[in-house]
Ligand SMILES: Cc1ncc(C[n+]2csc(CCOP(=O)(O)OP(=O)(O)O)c2C)c(N)n1
């Protein structure tokens with residue numbers, strides 16, 4: 001069948017099962033928008049900034065596991081999308097971004113709104129394409145979806161010159177992809193797996209180090225089963241919250257810079273790390289020479305480049321965590337003796353008793369940790385929690401009772417302020433039956449606050465809980481600890497009227513200063529089912545603890561809460 | 565960890581952006597490139613990129629893994645047992661002794677490729693170390709211009 005390149009784009013998206021596209025039009029992508037107008041296979045959501053459109057597609061992907069799709073125009077539309085691409089790239093999120101480009105004949109001439117999109121995005125996409133002819137278009141879109149969602153997932157950019165979307169050609173959407181140069185590994189090596197199993201059987205203090213790859217690989221059930229069978233304790237990275245389940249007795253907590261005491265001590269004393277889809281990020285390891293000094297390491301990862309990148313590994317296993325865990329589990333049934341690790345579990349339990357995750361609550365002023373715990377009590381499993389970046393993000397990761405993977409959505413790798421709200425819109429579109437709460441800060445929320453309009457227009461009821469400390473709190477915390485309290489450019493006491501802001505855009509605003517008001521606001525927000533800002537005045541100088549100072553050893557944590 | 569020199573060959577799709585992907589990878593991750601050559605592989609839609617790099621064992625391993633990870637890469641060959649050759653072209657004034665230059669070139673797998681009214685152009689193809697010796701030895705004939713070609717390598 002003959003059709004325009006623009007129609008091909010729509011037909012290909014429909015063939016890929018896409019139901020929601022987030023985007024923003026402009027000259028170079030207008031042909032595609034014209035084709036979107038004429039079709040009804042998917043919904044288009046007009047975010048009010050390209051960065052937000054890409055984050056929304058990203059949030060959609062994280063919440064559903066499907067490929068998120070965003071569409072932008074050339075030049076400034078594309079450059080606005082870059083932060084979104086980089087955010088998704090760092091967290092390995094499957095996404096396809098389609099951008100318009102100036103016509104082929106104008107490429108290289110500094111044409112109006114021309115920017116070298118593939119050049120700019122090369123280092124923050126898994127792969128990218130500049131479509132050179134209409135014959136290639138269907139194949140390229142097919143490949144883009146396949147690459148985005150196979151192996152280690154990631155965002156793929158398809159940049160399409162305007163003359164190609166105008167041109168007519170035959171649309172034959174390929175049923176299969178054939179990329180001879182791209183063959184992601186999926187099966188783990190049996191010999192290596194056997195050796196790893198033997199190491200587990202011989203160890204006395206093994207530790208499951210659970211990373212975001214388990215979420216991406218939908219392997220949570222297997223990890224829980226593995227832990228249950230072996231009774232090996234587990235720590236989760238920031239990206240893996242929810243994998244083990246908050247009430248799992250084997251879960252010690254979160255590892256890393258703001259990990260809890262027992263988790264960081266477990267990592268420091270373990271004799272065998274079983275790393276599942278984690279990548280030994282510097283925010284996890286602390287000072288490398290002091291990291292897990294007594295441990296052998298089993299590193300299971302789908303991306304060979306992650307293995308041996310930061311630490312030397314004794315048992316490297318490249319493969320899909322599902323495949324590897326299944327094989328390891330079946331070899332451990334009947335051979336593993338969970339009692340062997342009993343003494344180790346007791347040591348860790350004592351560590352947790354010694355320094356549990358804690359904060360000093362107050363009746364005068366809302367503590368941010370309390371607010372998060374309270375949302376957890378009120379919504380628990382019913383919610384998906386997104387967050388921005390800063391103290392509120394760390395408290396959410398520490399204090400919310402996450403019970404399943406994909407319940408916790410945050411920008412861990414890039415740490416992108418402004419991610420939370422648009423990601424929440426995407427998550428809510430993807431999983432409408434859940435209540436979606438964005439836990440944000442008074443700094444971060446302003447970085448994509450225009451999305452109030454998007455949320456109101458499309459009736460996407462997202463609850464934004466602004467933990468308002470009148471500070472760029474996380475930076476302020478570092479200034480308190482490491483810069484002699486010189487609060488350079490972090491005081492946000494000059495504030496917008498958040499309540500009025502939400503209302504001006506067709507949402508609801510709440511100003512909250514007491515626990516009672518907090519409960520009332522959240523309950524009302526759930527009932528009203530509209531986009532809202534819950535502006536919560538919290539203690540200004542609360543710090544995120546424990547804290548491993550940057551460059552310090554994981555076992556050297558600042559622990560004490562002193563009220564300032 | 566000790567620094568080592570390595571010759572790495574990447575067999576990649578012969579497409580317009582592929583060299584940018586490879587060189588961008590080296591620049592972005594801070595890997596060193598001592599020499600880089602690229603040419604299409606006959607009777608295929610592939611190209612061979614030969615890179616000489618330096619780094620410790622961890623870095624060399626990362627380079628091969630990151631190269632492999634590029635969607636456009638078919639395979640990466642990192643071998644200690646490579647036969648390496650490099651080519652060089654040198655321009656001399658025609659006033660120098662043609663036969664002397666010719667004799668020198670012969671010692672380094674080369675010869676005179678062009679002799680005109682004003683200049684003589686000579687070439688040599690040999691291992692990099694020997695090419696350096698050749699360049700040194702050529703100094704006494706007052707070379708006007710020296711162009712080195714970068715290394716190509718093949719597995720033994
Ligand atoms: C786009 C972007 N710019 C700057 C930063 C650096 N940064 C990290 S946390 C933070 C403060 C965030 O303030 P707020 O949103 O109020 O959160 P709080 O820490 O106060 O909870 C800043 C500026 C960042 N992560 N992202």
Ligand SMILES: [Mg+2]
Pocket residue numbers: 390441442443467468469470471472473
């Ligand atoms: Mg703040």
